[in-house]
Amino acid sequence: MPPCFCSFNPPSTSISKFISDQPFLSMLETNCHTIKDLKKIHAHIIKTGLAKDAVAASRVLAFCATGPDRDLVYAFSVFRQIEEPNLFIWNTVIRGFSQSSDPHVAISLFVEMLVDSRVQPEKLTYPSVFKAYTQLGLAEDGAQLHGRIVKLGLEFDPFIRNSIIHMYANCGLLGNAWKLFDEDRDSDVVAWNSMVMGLAKCGEVEESWRLFCKIPCRNEVSWNTMISGYVRNGKWIEALELFYEMQEMGIKPSEFTLVSVLNACAKLGALEQGKWIHDYIKKNGVELNVIVITAIIDMYCKSGDVETARQVFVTTPWKGLSSWNSMMLGLATNGFEDDVFELFLELESSNLRPDSVSFIAVLTASNHSGRVDKAREYFKLMTETYSIEPTMKHYGCMVDVLGRAGLIEDAAELVKSMPMKPDAIIWGSLLSACSSHCLRGFQESSAGKDDDEEEADGETTGM
Template sequence: MAPSFCSLMSTPVAASTSISKFISDQPYLSLLETKCTTMQDLQKIQAQLIKTGLAKDPIAASRVLAFCATSPAGNINYAHLLFSQIESPNLFVWNTIIRGFSQSSTPQIAISLFVQMLVTSSIQPTTLTYPSLFKVFAQLGLARNGAQLHGRVIKLGLQADLYIRNTLLHMYANCGFLGEAWQLFGGEGEVKGEALDVVAWNSMIMGLAKCGEIDNARKLFDEMPGRNTVSWNSMISGYVRNGKCIEALELFREMEEEKISPSEFTLVSLLNASARLGALKQGAWVHDYIKLYKIEQNVIVFTAIIDMYCKCGSIETARQVFETAPIKGLSCWNSMILGLANNGCEDEAIELFSRLESASFEPDGVSFIGALTACNHSGLVDKANDYFALMTETYGIQPSVKHYGCMVDVLGRAGMLEEAQELIKSMPMNPDAIIWGSLLSACQRYENIEMGKWAGKHLIELDSSESSGHVLLSNVYAAAGHFGKSLQERISMKDRQIEKQPGCSLIEVNGQVHEFVAGGRLHPCASNIFSLLNGCP
């Protein structure tokens, strides 16, 4: 007869030794610990445990549950079924199922289980219980709810636990509660990061970058007592997130000088930065780096590579990467469809969308944005209407503001201004600046002053300090020959001190990206450039 769980738990050291001996004495439990790699393996072993009567033993049941709940090869739904059949779950069992759901696609169930644990059992949570819950609140963006659990942790005197403190800090930082996160990190009155490890520093940097405080994130990054790959990646991805792509590439060069090996996440951030800058040579170098050092090429990496080549205008290379990719996620298809549509290959984009419908994937909202963009660029109004109907009626996808934006643009370009106006009025959400701008541009092209005034009024209402609405409305008046009103709109901008943002361009020279602003002389080589231009015939 198997020994009882209580008899094995007299002291922690004795418990560990006794449990290990108990497992080693049971051949099927030993197989579970050493040879079980799939759910099929697990179910075969579980069948033998049931035959021998060992399945009801708390240790055996907890080990089976742990594999199902926390192993990458496990099945959280099967784990939940097993959990429901355990008569008196112990603390290890409760922690295992809560942790399993915290890492699943339905993390909110972990919170329900925690409440169930408090209400239906006499088991009290420990320091190993709370981190999983704070991770759930972080993932769901529910820091206010997590703050209530934080209060419980303080009452129990558990806040000093490093793991709890780190997950709390991550929750607040990830949800944008920077004041609370900063307080846990150290705040102004103490030594920042005192008694905290690199995980806490990384969480604080990621939180600052996510909230747009990228300069403060960099300041903290520079002050770190020790950095790991996550630290560098957090800072690089933070720069990309905040549109500072040149700074991201410069920081990567520093990372290379420090001889820190980049992870796949770092390289994806660099590919995104290269895509935004149109830095083809830099992006191709990253692609070569991935191949040379055999970085794992998963769906995320392939999507970033395809997206980079598309946005840098190298559509044939993007197509080659797409066609030869051993694994194609839906995101790969979407990037390729949108890339073809934006690079003058509208027919190929529509054809690829048809291939997607025939593949094992079901198109999503992003897929339809690609298809509608292709229709927009090629003026296929009827085809766009068909796609819009297909999306809503066949696939049940609720149109977003981007889908409406594509439809307004395609109608406006075709001169169907009344139809575009009616579509805007029927939108269940408020139109954004892109939609009003598209309609205004169409009004300028087709000299429709009244509708232009209507669209311009709404665009200016969204942000009266933004110059685009005033400039577009001025252009509508000018296109219709109303030069006095056009000039009046420009004077109004000047009176309100609204400045038109100067245009800029980017070029890549020897792998380095240079930005030039219209009329600007801030580039370090500006004097030499203007001397050369002035000498040109």
């Protein structure tokens, strides 16, 4: 059992030597792969008093804040137990939250660091904060921090400058991004990529292409950014052509590139090209994560090859909810309504919880099959059991299925009850149903009138 430590001040030897001298810190470096492992080691670190040491605390924090199996709730609790966080600890926890689904926490921690901490931010702190503003789409607020950067004389630091360019470009403030980016000077590839992405995102795809062609040294991200930009702007053929050019140059595509070109194939219904990309994924051992699997299923469904999509879905052991939704939507749009209902039951029995997209799939299937009973059942299940607020698409499916069944009054009442203003699609569905129903009624009335006239004519002739 290692001795108990109340406080640690590593000697002049290196930190690595200090870590190697402590059994539990060494385990943290070599035998810790999951949060479960970390918690066990951390418990021993606390018992020995080693947790009070800044080096030990920073290593624990780094694993749970920025590691591959991170747990930011646990990271935050670890951070709060550190009495005097140093600059590395502040940067670590801010960076962890800036890369999470809660980037606002990174900004709150940065403000706390400015106001309450003896340690002040340095140049490695700021890129994470700008990343948080980017994720939140708050470039205007980030511009205030940009002003602080200028006052501190840090605007020429490449990491900070690139993070600011990325923030402005990603949030659509292209004028601000252009002021920092100068294509005729020594901008690095990160800045070029940010501008290519920002322009494509704002619909300026030709200007995005012009910049892409001028990048002095394109990397994998450059190609991926331009291909995804083409897909985003509906230039699917151009995306595929650029992908094949990428192949000819021997540049290995990332999973993001492959997802983009699979999406292009799906939009074009280009089954053969999609199959080639699927084969490429299998031959080159590309990781079949949820995003890739969903893109493959979506491509096959939208290209009309539902059976292959189903085979991919069934043989994949690590399906995410998006994969289930893609399969159900594909079945619904290809006329396999009963299969959608069965798959939804399987989803409910799994460890996943249906979301709003799942219910769009089953409502679409109910609409296509004319099953008013099913549509009402799923709509009630969505709102009452799963507490999911219906969107315009959900209401659109309900109005359509009720209208097609001739239940005009029910459809009209549903439109009145909507919490949002009906859009053109909702009104179009309702008006189409009214028109169709009135026409049907007129035809039936006319047919009945003709029968009466024929009967009267027959009686007259028989007199």
